[in-house]
Amino acid sequence: MNRHMNYGIYKDIKKDMRDGRLMLHDKVWVDRHEDYIIFYTYRREESADLEEMTVQELLNLTTKKATR
Incomplete structure (x- = not known):
C-alpha cells in the first residue's frame, strides 16, 4: 500500500514559507x-x-511517496 507519510510535514513547511x-x-x-x-x-x-538540511532538500524528501 502506498501512503504519503510526510504530508503533514510538507504542509507545515509550505505554511512556514507563506508566513x-x-x-x-x-x-x-x-x-x-x-x-x-x-x-x-x-x-x-x-x-x-x-x-x-536546506528547506529545498526537505521539500524534495517530503514530496516522495513512501511505501509501507
Whole structure:
C-alpha cells in the first residue's frame, strides 16, 4: 500500500514559507527515520542529534511517496 507519510510535514513547511519564516535556501534541522520525517525545526537544539538540511532538500524528501 502506498501512503504519503510526510504530508503533514510538507504542509507545515509550505505554511512556514507563506508566513515568511522560511525560504528555500534556509537551513533546518530534521529528525527522521529513513525517509519518514518525524519533525523539523529552524532553531538549532544543541542537545539533539539532528540532521541539517536546506528547506529545498526537505521539500524534495517530503514530496516522495513512501511505501509501507
